[in-house]
Amino acid sequence: MGEFVKACKKSEIPDGAGKRVQVNGKEIAFFKTQEGVCAIYSVCPHQGGPLEEGGITDQVVTCPWHGWEFNVTTGECTFNDSIKQPTFRVKEEGEDVFVEA
Numbered sequence: 057m058g059e060f061v062k063a064c065k066k067s068e069i070p071d072g073a074g075k076r077v078q079v080n081g082k083e084i085a086f087f088k089t090q091e092g093v094c095a096i097y098s099v100c101p102h103q104g105g106p107l108e109e110g111g112i113t114d115q116v117v118t119c120p121w122h123g124w125e126f127n128v129t130t131g132e133c134t135f136n137d138s139i140k141q142p143t144f145r146v147k148e149e150g151e152d153v154f155v156e157a
């Protein structure tokens with residue numbers, strides 16, 4: 057378990073897409089969802105596409121390179137149970153977003 061580290065402000069995360077922040081050497085993509093801000097490893101396991109540049113609908117982000125989809129709250133790939141992208145715990149304090157990384 058890591059410590060919670062301040063990553064960004066909520067207002068810096070665009071609507072319908074994500075924001076990449078490097079935290080403790082990890083590339084993490086932050087997305088706003090109805091359940092709050094979620095954090096997922098930003099490098100697509102297919103060929104390294106930037107998940108933060110993908111569109112997000114109902115917690116599912118679509119990789120902009122070849123369309124693989126991941127649930128940003130669980131990391132699960134929508135079409136292959138054996139693929140799971142790492143996710144990170146997030147804490148929000150007002151406008152500030154903290155992540156455990």
Ligand code: FES
Binds near residue numbers: 101119120122
């Ligand atoms: S790199 Fe993400 S789908 Fe191919």
